[in-house]
Amino acid sequence: MHSDTIAALSSGALPSGVAVVRVSGPDAAGALTRLCGAVPPERRASLRTFRDSAGAVIDRGIAIFFAGPNTVTGEDIAEFHLHGGPAVVAACLEAITATVGTRLAEPGEFTRRAFENGRIDLTEAEGLGDLIAAETEGQHRAAILQAGGALRALYEGWMARLTEARAHLEASFDFSDEGDVGDDVAATVHERVAEIVAEIRDHLSRADRGEILRSGYKVAIVGAPNAGKSSLLNALADREVAIVTEVPGTTRDVIEATLDLGGIPVRFSDTAGIRETSDKVEAIGVERAREVMAKADLVLALVDTQQGHGPLARFTELLSHVKHPMMLAADASLEDLAEGTARGRRRILTVRTKADQPAPSGLAARFGNEWTDFRFDFVVSAKTGAGLDALTDRIAELAAAAAGLEGGGEAAIPLRTRQRDLVTETRAILEEFIGNSALPAEVGAETLRRASDTLGRLTGTVGVEDLLDVIFSQFCIGK
Numbered sequence: 001m002h003s004d005t006i007a008a009l010s011s012g013a014l015p016s017g018v019a020v021v022r023v024s025g026p027d028a029a030g031a032l033t034r035l036c037g038a039v040p041p042e043r044r045a046s047l048r049t050f051r052d053s054a055g056a057v058i059d060r061g062i063a064i065f066f067a068g069p070n071t072v073t074g075e076d077i078a079e080f081h082l083h084g085g086p087a088v089v090a091a092c093l094e095a096i097t098a099t100v101g102t103r104l105a106e107p108g109e110f111t112r113r114a115f116e117n118g119r120i121d122l123t124e125a126e127g128l129g130d131l132i133a134a135e136t137e138g139q140h141r142a143a144i145l146q147a148g149g150a151l152r153a154l155y156e157g158w159m160a161r162l163t164e165a166r167a168h169l170e171a172s173f174d175f176s177d178e179g180d181v182g183d184d185v186a187a188t189v190h191e192r193v194a195e196i197v198a199e200i201r202d203h204l205s206r207a208d209r210g211e212i213l214r215s216g217y218k219v220a221i222v223g224a225p226n227a228g229k230s231s232l233l234n235a236l237a238d239r240e241v242a243i244v245t246e247v248p249g250t251t252r253d254v255i256e257a258t259l260d261l262g263g264i265p266v267r268f269s270d271t272a273g274i275r276e277t278s279d280k281v282e283a284i285g286v287e288r289a290r291e292v293m294a295k296a297d298l299v300l301a302l303v304d305t306q307q308g309h310g311p312l313a314r315f316t317e318l319l320s321h322v323k324h325p326m327m328l329a330a331d332a333s334l335e336d337l338a339e340g341t342a343r344g345r346r347r348i349l350t351v352r353t354k355a356d357q358p359a360p361s362g363l364a365a366r367f368g369n370e371w372t373d374f375r376f377d378f379v380v381s382a383k384t385g386a387g388l389d390a391l392t393d394r395i396a397e398l399a400a401a402a403a404g405l406e407g408g409g410e411a412a413i414p415l416r417t418r419q420r421d422l423v424t425e426t427r428a429i430l431e432e433f434i435g436n437s438a439l440p441a442e443v444g445a446e447t448l449r450r451a452s453d454t455l456g457r458l459t460g461t462v463g464v465e466d467l468l469d470v471i472f473s474q475f476c477i478g479k
């Protein structure tokens with residue numbers, strides 16, 4: 001339990017309709033007495049006049065007292081619901097912190113206290129951080145699960161089973177001269193640990209989805225110069241009311257916009273026009289475009305059939321340099337792309353742009369009659385909006401599948417690198433155990449203890465002191 005009391009504005013940017021100042025710690029009741037004259041009845045919203053130490057009225061608002069330890073932080077909590085003016089809030093915080101032992105809270109300090117007082121574990125704390133950061137429905141759902149203890153339940157379940165397995169092994173030390181009994185126990189324990197390993201593998205197979213929920217499904221828009229890449233991105237962004245973020249140039253040559261498509265953040269990168277060039281500056285842009293493609297979950301290959309053979313050939317040539325095995329065969333030609341033969345599992349959609357303009361006849365002559373619109377996955381016009389809905393629907397579908405949301409799957413996903421790394425480490429330790437049936441029982445038991453400890457670092461029961469500053473400093477003040 002902490003001896004100092006913390007206070008902060010918990011409700012966000014001012015001015016606001018109503019502002020909530022939260023106070024947690026032994027002086028919470030004292031703050032209520034100082035500002036309202038008395039502590040209102042527990043857990044009841046009470047209308048009070050708040051005054052400073054000179055008796056001047058700060059505001060008339062709602063006060064609530066929650067007595068510890070059954071509170072969100074595990075400590076006494078006072079809440080002041082004020083009119084959301086900057087001067088009102090400043091005067092309230094000033095009056096609350098005027099007393100020795102009461103100070104302004106650090107970022108995440110309320111949540112940190114909840115963790116330190118055993119109200120939540122570390123994965124739940126991380127889930128709360130993600131809940132506050134969630135911008136899309138998919139992120140929201142994953143964070144609600146995690147804040148509600150889904151990962152905690154999973155990891156604590158594995159820990160309990162490992163502890164039990166270890167106890168069996170340790171008990172078998174006593175039978176070490178009666179070979180049969182020991183072998184039996186070892187076989188059972190191995191079987192149980194193998195079950196846990198299978199569950200961990202399944203859990204980790206969802207980790208990529210967690211990454212997509214956290215940082216977005218990445219779509220690279222590529223094509224020859226003037227193929228209509230920027231117009232397409234602008235048209236998509238205009239139609240989607242919810243633009244999550246718009247980053248004008250992560251680099252000078254790549255424009256990014258994140259759209260909320262069906263609850264998944266989808267990060268579009270508009271790359272510099274791809275072309276072979278001896279010009280140095282342009283070459284850098286092209287190199288960036290290649291990098292963006294190599295990292296993308298999906299590539300939109302844009303073709304303006306008006307441009308004729310030259311740019312198309314150069315574009316084909318450049319696409320053939322993409323090494324990403326998920327995307328393109330090294331010798332894929334644009335014809336292959338259009339035919340779909342180069343795709344297979346590769347995530348690439350071909351898009352004919354400027355559909356409002358007639359397809360030139362010269363091109364049809366050059367490529368044969370197959371070279372028609374139905375050879376492309378999509379035919380769109382940024383100008384008229386034709387085809388855009390079909391394209392966004394398909395992208396949303398692919399993003400949802402990649403994020404594992406298509407089946408409404410409600411399994412807990414390790415969203416953070418920290419979580420994935422520790423689960424991966426646990427799996428490695430347990431694989432070492434099951435891969436080694438000849439291990440002496442003592443060594444086996446020690447291996448299982450190491451695996452448990454690794455899970456303990458996930459939930460925060462084992463050696464995480466140095467981590468807490470890092471984790472909680474990423475929260476906002478007042479959380």
Ligand SMILES: Nc1nc2c(c(=O)[nH]1)N(C=O)[C@@H](CNc1ccc(C(=O)N[C@@H](CCC(=O)O)C(=O)O)cc1)CN2
Nearest residue numbers: 010020022043064066069070071072073077079119479
């Ligand atoms: N005004 C206000 N709204 C808020 C919060 C807050 O701190 N203040 N929260 C801040 O995060 C969230 C709600 N979280 C809370 C979690 C637990 C308890 C609580 O008092 N729990 C006790 C008693 C439970 C009961 O009576 O049913 C307990 O768990 O023992 C309160 C709020 C969101 N809304």
